[in-house]
Amino acid sequence: MPSTAASPATRGVRWNPVFRQAVLEATAAFALALLLLGPIVGLVLDGYEVKNELQRPLLIAAIIAVGRFLVTLAMHTPTGQAALERFNARRRQPGILVVSISENNRQRWWLLVIVALALSLPFLASKYWLTVLIQAMIYVLLGLGLNIVVGLAGLLDLGYVAFYAVGAYGLALGAQYLDLGFWSALPLAAMLAALFGGILGFPVLRMHGDYLAIVTLGFGEIIRLVLNNWLEFTGGPNGISAPPPQLFGLEFTRTAKDGGMSFHEYFQISYDPLHRFIFIYLALFLIVCLMVVVVTRLRDMPVGRAWEALREDEIACRALGINHVLVKLSAFMMGAMVGGIAGVFFATYQGFINPMSFNFFESALIVAIVVLGGLGSTTGVIVAALVLTVLPELLRAFADYRVFTFGVLMVSMMIWRPRGLIRPRRRAFEVKGLCP
Amino acid sequence: MRHSEPLLQIHELDARYGPIQALCQVSLFIDSGEIVTLIGANGAGKSTLLMSLFGDPRPAGGWIRYQGRDITGLPTHEIAKMGIAQAPEGRRIFAAMSVEENLLMGAIPVGMDRMDADLINVFELFPRLKERRNQRAGTLSGGEQQMLAIGRALMSRPRLLLLDEPSLGLAPLMVQRIFATIREIRDSGATIFLVEQNAHHALKLAQRGYVLVNGEIRLSGTGEELLADPEVRRAYLGGQG
Ligand SMILES: Nc1ncnc2c1ncn2[C@@H]1O[C@H](COP(=O)(O)OP(=O)(O)O)[C@@H](O)[C@H]1O
Ligand SMILES: [Mg+2]
Numbered sequence: 001m002p003s004t005a006a007s008p009a010t011r012g013v014r015w016n017p018v019f020r021q022a023v024l025e026a027t028a029a030f031a032l033a034l035l036l037l038g039p040i041v042g043l044v045l046d047g048y049e050v051k052n053e054l055q056r057p058l059l060i061a062a063i064i065a066v067g068r069f070l071v072t073l074a075m076h077t078p079t080g081q082a083a084l085e086r087f088n089a090r091r092r093q094p095g096i097l098v099v100s101i102s103e104n105n106r107q108r109w110w111l112l113v114i115v116a117l118a119l120s121l122p123f124l125a126s127k128y129w130l131t132v133l134i135q136a137m138i139y140v141l142l143g144l145g146l147n148i149v150v151g152l153a154g155l156l157d158l159g160y161v162a163f164y165a166v167g168a169y170g171l172a173l174g175a176q177y178l179d180l181g182f183w184s185a186l187p188l189a190a191m192l193a194a195l196f197g198g199i200l201g202f203p204v205l206r207m208h209g210d211y212l213a214i215v216t217l218g219f220g221e222i223i224r225l226v227l228n229n230w231l232e233f234t235g236g237p238n239g240i241s242a243p244p245p246q247l248f249g250l251e252f253t254r255t256a257k258d259g260g261m262s263f264h265e266y267f268q269i270s271y272d273p274l275h276r277f278i279f280i281y282l283a284l285f286l287i288v289c290l291m292v293v294v295v296t297r298l299r300d301m302p303v304g305r306a307w308e309a310l311r312e313d314e315i316a317c318r319a320l321g322i323n324h325v326l327v328k329l330s331a332f333m334m335g336a337m338v339g340g341i342a343g344v345f346f347a348t349y350q351g352f353i354n355p356m357s358f359n360f361f362e363s364a365l366i367v368a369i370v371v372l373g374g375l376g377s378t379t380g381v382i383v384a385a386l387v388l389t390v391l392p393e394l395l396r397a398f399a400d401y402r403v404f405t406f407g408v409l410m411v412s413m414m415i416w417r418p419r420g421l422i423r424p425r426r427r428a429f430e431v432k433g434l435c436p
Numbered sequence: 437m438r439h440s441e442p443l444l445q446i447h448e449l450d451a452r453y454g455p456i457q458a459l460c461q462v463s464l465f466i467d468s469g470e471i472v473t474l475i476g477a478n479g480a481g482k483s484t485l486l487m488s489l490f491g492d493p494r495p496a497g498g499w500i501r502y503q504g505r506d507i508t509g510l511p512t513h514e515i516a517k518m519g520i521a522q523a524p525e526g527r528r529i530f531a532a533m534s535v536e537e538n539l540l541m542g543a544i545p546v547g548m549d550r551m552d553a554d555l556i557n558v559f560e561l562f563p564r565l566k567e568r569r570n571q572r573a574g575t576l577s578g579g580e581q582q583m584l585a586i587g588r589a590l591m592s593r594p595r596l597l598l599l600d601e602p603s604l605g606l607a608p609l610m611v612q613r614i615f616a617t618i619r620e621i622r623d624s625g626a627t628i629f630l631v632e633q634n635a636h637h638a639l640k641l642a643q644r645g646y647v648l649v650n651g652e653i654r655l656s657g658t659g660e661e662l663l664a665d666p667e668v669r670r671a672y673l674g675g676q677g
Binding site for chain 2: 302305306308309312313315316317318319320321322323
């Protein structure tokens, strides 16, 4: 413990104990920051040389120390004390809220505002932001899908990206070999992904925790490697193109394929590549809304409850006579299907895909979304997906610190919101004929 | 002199976990409307017997008949549908779910159509659960959790209720309440197979009892007979009185 502050005051001021503690803590923070930041920020690799830029960590550490000093002082003012107390009280609350249905209803009009906002956004956004929004929506969808598997059923799946890939390649390969359009490929690719979910689900029925995580991780890699190496069929690392979406047969291209009609010709407006993105966004938004409704409904149905019960205690489920094979498989298949749908949209939005887009980092990101969202909370997953996709874009200027920010975010989460951004809520029921 | 078939009959049942033989030639029967208790020390195989009635582990030998039907080796969810329910050892409630959701889970094997009426029944039996219906189940006290585990099992309207050590870890007063409730459940028409280490209470409550030692039935008889049996007194009742 560095103790420069311990030297007696030169001007004879009586050391206020609070002040003294603040100085001590600031010094400690300074030393710690220097230790951590010194090698990371201070040593810059320039060409083949390592340049020594120690003034940078010094500056940052100084800022941190001043910050720490002010925070400690603030914590001792009455306002600060009250805030601290409020914060601690909130942490002591049980992790799960039970919300009555009437309370749920009050959130309805909020929902309306959000939907209206989401629907008008694409018409205001530039092309760049539109693509960011589409990406965000795709991750929302992926998060919702994986949330069924990890958040609700409690099956840690680290290879979720496999189903995303199956969906994307389903569209691309379906178009290439079977001449399928976007809308006919969508349900087929979704079903194909669900089938793959079943294929993964069967062998892991008896697995839990770490073992399950490893096997699913391997599964994700297998799918990627197959896509990468089956040159004749998938085009391998060169990738494959995916067809653009259509609106009732109208194509979103400058010139329609032979015999077809394109969107701008039909409506007699000038061609704008934005139309395609707006359309994808709106379709995606609809699917996301549909998914939210479906998942919310499912959670109140036996199968959805059984997913959560399985997460809580598998042995109890078996003792209750819940068919755990069916429950697990349905979670895997349902989650996989949603991932497949997200993949189809990804492919059509990119227009071109290759196996590189489906690496383990994607799986990790989706798991991060679900964990940040609070393992099971739909709202939480949506917020987390938006945060993790939109925030990096907002922080482009600090692109170098992206991973750093990600880490800070994760650590702060573990401290302040260990159960995710949104606390999981439980619905209260209304039982007919029961007086409260 | 038996004129009707028992509700449940187990005949020379074997069960094993890999190389470990957990049950050996266990035979017993339970008549409709009875409370039958199974007592035995830790590791005797009591929980294994209950779970193998449920097909988990699958019996390695012997057979089980329930309501005149052979249920040996049926999958667990099929057996649950036939009106057997279990409050497993250690309660195993769903901690993150509300009390009410826990109860609803119990209704899943039989479908949700009579759920509201069943919920009201359970709340009548356990008013404490009604007070706490919107509370997170993990925050209940031990006794309340046991009530919840029993209530959850009752949600499937079982004809045969299997209780695995319901008094485990409860304060004496709570044990008495739980045992009083078990009698109430029997009086409402269910048959009860009660597994206990708390031999004194269990044998007083039950019509008949079996004693399981190392996976084998060592003794059987009426509750009073077993309570008076010197071997039982020495091994399970601490040699009192
Ligand atoms: N899942 C299991 N795998 C292997 N052995 C088990 C398992 N469950 C119980 N056993 C063994 O079977 C025997 C009977 O256990 P159990 O039925 O739990 O006894 P009791 O309920 O009477 O205390 C014990 O020797 C125990 O170690
Ligand atoms: Mg036991």
